[in-house]
Amino acid sequence: MKLSIITPTYNRAELLKNLYGSIQKNIIGNDEIEWIIIDDGSTDHTKEVVQAFASSFPIIYQYQENKGKMAALNYGMQFVTGDLLLECDSDDILTDNAISIIKNAFEESKEEKDIYALCFLKFDQDLKNIGEKFQKTKTTMFDLYFKEGEDGEKALVYFTDIRKKYYYKIEHKEKFSTEARLHHEMDLNYKIKCFNEAIMLCEYRKDGYTKNILKVFQENPYGYYEYFKEILKLHDMKGTSFKKRLYVIKHMILFSCLTKQKIPLRESKEGVNRILLVILYIPGMIRTKLKFKDRRKNENH
Numbered sequence: 506m507k508l509s510i511i512t513p514t515y516n517r518a519e520l521l522k523n524l525y526g527s528i529q530k531n532i533i534g535n536d537e538i539e540w541i542i543i544d545d546g547s548t549d550h551t552k553e554v555v556q557a558f559a560s561s562f563p564i565i566y567q568y569q570e571n572k573g574k575m576a577a578l579n580y581g582m583q584f585v586t587g588d589l590l591l592e593c594d595s596d597d598i599l600t601d602n603a604i605s606i607i608k609n610a611f612e613e614s615k616e617e618k619d620i621y622a623l624c625f626l627k628f629d630q631d632l633k634n635i636g637e638k639f640q641k642t643k644t645t646m647f648d649l650y651f652k653e654g655e656d657g658e659k660a661l662v663y664f665t666d667i668r669k670k671y672y673y674k675i676e677h678k679e680k681f682s683t684e685a686r687l688h689h690e691m692d693l694n695y696k697i698k699c700f701n702e703a704i705m706l707c708e709y710r711k712d713g714y715t716k717n718i719l720k721v722f723q724e725n726p727y728g729y730y731e732y733f734k735e736i737l738k739l740h741d742m743k744g745t746s747f748k749k750r751l752y753v754i755k756h757m758i759l760f761s762c763l764t765k766q767k768i769p770l771r772e773s774k775e776g777v778n779r780i781l782l783v784i785l786y787i788p789g790m791i792r793t794k795l796k797f798k799d800r801r802k803n804e805n806h
Contacts, residue, residue, distance in 0.1 A: 506587075506588050506589065506608055506611050506612075506615075507537035507538075507586065507588050507589075508536075508537065508538050508539075508587050508588070508589050508590075508591065508604060508607060509538075509540075509541060509585045509586060509587030509589065509590045509665065510528065510538065510540045510541065510590075510591045510593050511540075511541040511543065511581045511584075511591070511592055512524065512540065512541070512542050512543070512592075512593050512595055513543045513545055513574045513577035513578055513581070513594070514542060514543070514544055514545065514547065514551060514577075515544075515545045515547055515574075516548060516549045517549075517551070517595040517596065518550050518553075520596050521542070521551065521555065523598050524593065524598050525540075526598075527598035527599040527600075527601075528540060528562070528599060529560070529561065529562075530599075531599055531601070531602070531603055531604040531605075532562060532604065536562075536608075537587070538604070539562060539563045539565065539585075539586065540562065540564045541565045541567070541581050541584045541585060542555055542565065543567050543569065543578070543580060543581040544568045544569070545571050545572065545573065545574065545576075545577040546568075546570050546571025546572070552566065552568065567580070567581065572678075573679065574680070574681055575673035575675055575680075575682045576673075576680070578592060579675075582669055582672070585665055585669070587665055588611070588615075588664070588665060589607065589611060589623070589663065590663045590665045590668050591660070591661075591662045591663075591704075592661070592663075593705065594707075596707075597705050597707050597708070598705070598706050599704060599706075600704055600705065600706060603703075603704035603705065606700070606704055607623065607662055607704060610623045610625075610700050611623065614698050617698065619643075619696055620643065620695055620696050620697060620698045621663060621664055621667040621691045621694075621696070621697065622661040622664065622691075622697045623662045623698055623700060624639070624646075624649075624661055624662075624697040624698065624700065625659065625660045625661075625662065625702055625703060625704040625705070626638070626659065626660070626700075626701060626702060626703040626704075627657070627658045627660050627703060627705045627706070627707050628707070629707060629708070630708050635657040635658045636655055636656055636659065637656075637657065639699035639700070639701055640653060642699055643696045643697070643698055643699070644697060644699065645688075645692035645696055645697065646688035646689065646691075646692055647688070647689050647692045647740055648692075649697075650685075650749075651740075651745045651749045651753075652744045652746075652749075654746070658707060660703075660704050660705040661688075662704070667691070667695060671687055671691055674686060674687075674731070676727035676731055679724070679725040679726075679727060679728050681721055681724070681725045681728070682728035682729075682732075685732065686731070686732040686735065689732075689736065689739075689740065693739065719796070722759070722760075722763065723763065726760050726763035726764045727760075727764050729756070730757075730760035730761065730763075730764045730766055733753055733756050733757040733760060734769050734772065736753050737757060737773040737778055738769065738772045739774070741774070742774070742775055742778070743775075750777070750778070750781070754778065754782055754789075755785065757782065758782070758785060758786055758790060759789065759793050762789070762790050762794065763793070768786060770782055770783070
């Protein structure tokens with residue numbers, strides 16, 4: 506088994522050293538690993554840091570003009586040669602036994618043609634699980650988050666031959682698009698296989714997407730608009746909790762407001778969703794305008 510790790514990065518040279526160390530620490534014997542670093546227009550010393558790594562495994566460094574994380578990942582797919590692919594942010598590190606866990610899961614699952622990824626737990630810096638343990642061995646990312654009650658982050662290791670059939674869709678040259686849009690597209694044809702073991706430690710940075718979610722929404726609304734539109738159009742929401750259904754409806758209205766696009770009433774698969782969209786449309790629009798008006802006001806102070 507050969508594992509490819511791909512990391513999009515922007516001005517995080519020092520953090521790459523931590524990730525490099527965690528990969529190096531994981532390698533045992535004849536492990537086949539390659540690390541693909543896509544530098545998304547960094548202005549710091551990222552290239553010099555990467556060139557200084559005295560590595561026992563191949564490191565492929567590629568530079569592109571700043572286009573955002575998803576464009577960097579799309580670009581980097583051409584350099585992936587492994588059987589499996591792990592997308593790893595520059596502020597993440599691998600657990601000490603991550604590659605052994607991945608290898609064991611691969612050997613157990615390599616003949617199963619209905620799965621597109623092996624799914625593992627993510628821990629925070631205090632070694633606490635970010636979310637819940639898996640209740641099912643096989644599921645989809647849509648069902649995991651919308652029907653099985655998951656809210657935390659997971660680490661996906663893709664089967665490369667399947668992953669290369671899909672790309673992150675980028676709308677209006679935006680620099681970010683939720684990974685969930687890609688996952689939900691893959692969910693229509695495949696499943697994920699779940700393992701209650703952690704392979705990644707995650708740190709939420711002050712300059713990261715999670716800490717600045719309203720800013721991310723405002724700067725990248727079209728991709729999110731299409732994502733929630735696709736949920737309403739393509740996915741069977743039977744078995745979805747009312748709370749999660751409401752989450753989809755509220756965000757559909759939010760991004761309809763931010764993009765000034767129509768609410769997709771006729772395209773919504775279920776009647777209950779169409780009713781909720783009509784009922785919540787006006788209060789949702791008012792709330793959205795007030796929320797982002799307050800954000801702009803806080804930015805100016």
